[in-house]
Amino acid sequence: MSTWNQIIGHDWAVRLLQGAITHQRVGHAYLITGPEQIGKTTLARTFAQALNCEAVVGERPCGQCRTCQLVAANRHPDVRLLEPEVSKRGKATIKIDAVRELQRGLNLAAYEARMKVAILRQFDAANANAANAFLKTLEEPPANVVLLLTATDADTLLPTIASRCRVIGLRPLPLSLIEQSLTTRWHVPEKRAYLLAHLADGRLGWAVQASQDATILQERESQLEQLEDVVNGRRVDRFNLADKLSRKPEQLPALLKNWLSWWRDLALLTQVHKSVGTHSLPIHNIDQESRLHELIDRWSSEQIQSSLKQTDLALWQLERNANTRLVLENLFLTYPLL
Known part of the structure; x- marks a missing residue:
């Protein structure tokens, strides 16, 4: 079973990215927006798997090959994950040094993947210097590199950054879909699933995490x-x-x-x-x-x-x-x- 099937409630976004690969129209940069824990990083990581899956038959990504497993574990040398640093006050920030280190890696040839991928989580946490530095990469992207940014909203980024990305806006999931998914896929008891679905505010990722913690x-x-x-x-x-x-x-x-x-x-x-x-x-x-x-x-x-x-x-x-x-x-x- 393809790991695309693990993405719940965002079928249109899955079809869009699958179509881009099928028709060889993959853009150099995507901005995936939506509330926290709604599935932005899951979608980005699955897209990275699909771009580099080694499966010869069946639907990609297979989720079973070495590449898919390394990407899922955040250990693939050609798929980089950049996350904000969190201060003692709880403030998340992406700093210019982290962006520059990422840029140096993207300018090198891929070790083994067909496409190098960078997933930049919560890029709305980038400070001004980091955002301006990354803008240069968006303006002149290296060959065979796909940039996947996530943020709560496109308006939280510099207009010059958002305008250079294909925007995929994920919306909160229906309460009934979250409740059903918790009971059928994660085997959460009905009473607990009912409560978590209400508290989740459309965020399946939060509901799953709360069911396990x-x-x-x-x-x-x-x-x-x-x-x-x-x-x-x-x-x-x-x-x-x-x-x-x-x-x-x-x-x-x-x-x-x-x-x-x-x-x-x-x-x-x-x-x-x-x-x-x-x-x-x-x-x-x-x-x-x-x-x-x-x-x-x-x-x-x-x-x-x-x-x-x-x-x-x-x-x-x-x-x-x-x-x-x-x-x-x-x-x-x-x-x-x-």
């Missing part, structure tokens, strides 16, 4: 308990928690994203409840539904919308290296009190 849901539960501590706490309690959380800045993006999801669900439930009085809504935090309904009449729509916006703002500020403790203190002061 129990600490992901445990950490989420702890983070939601901390949110309860904030809204139940006095001013001094909120400042103390801000101080505690600020000491682990690398954990804050995940924490605030979970809080953001919680506020979004509450905002949705509040809006619909006050207009038509129905509770039949596709919220993400389905295991928190009872608690969310308890809070509908405790806070005004304005308070909930404000908390949602302020949480989103805090995430934006932390991504730009704002003072961690100050960001959290300001955020906690905007949250309503229970």
Whole structure:
């Protein structure tokens, strides 16, 4: 069975790349966009396998030959993977030195592959110097080299970079497809698959990882308990928690994203409840539904919308290296009190 079949829910993208190989119209650069853990790197790696698969019969990539296995393990000498460095604050950055090292490798002849491939993950994390340096490679690509960039959105890259790539935009998968895939392919129990499919927000990769790593849901539960501590706490309690959380800045993006999801669900439930009085809504935090309904009449729509916006703002500020403790203190002061 071809490893193309391992890609779930992005059939049109698979057909596009298969067609490019079949008709010998492979571009020198592709930009694969979409949310985190939606399958961008999986698609890029499978394309790299297909370009160099050794199978003589059957569909490529076979997933069984030496080349396919080396690419899958990130050990093929002609298929390079460039990933961001993550700082102690949790900020991911691609620096110019890493780009220059990659460029030197791409300018050398291939060891054994038909096509050299570079997979540049999260290229929206490249700093200005790294992005400008890589632009030269896009403008004058070496022969027999395919560049595969991934990013959350084409707009997060320099226009001069995005315009030189063929853009493949991956979209979130339907909840039902994620739930079905978890139960049939990964044999996840139905109840757990139902919860993970709701929490995944269309990201199958996240759902699979969470099904295999129990600490992901445990950490989420702890983070939601901390949110309860904030809204139940006095001013001094909120400042103390801000101080505690600020000491682990690398954990804050995940924490605030979970809080953001919680506020979004509450905002949705509040809006619909006050207009038509129905509770039949596709919220993400389905295991928190009872608690969310308890809070509908405790806070005004304005308070909930404000908390949602302020949480989103805090995430934006932390991504730009704002003072961690100050960001959290300001955020906690905007949250309503229970």
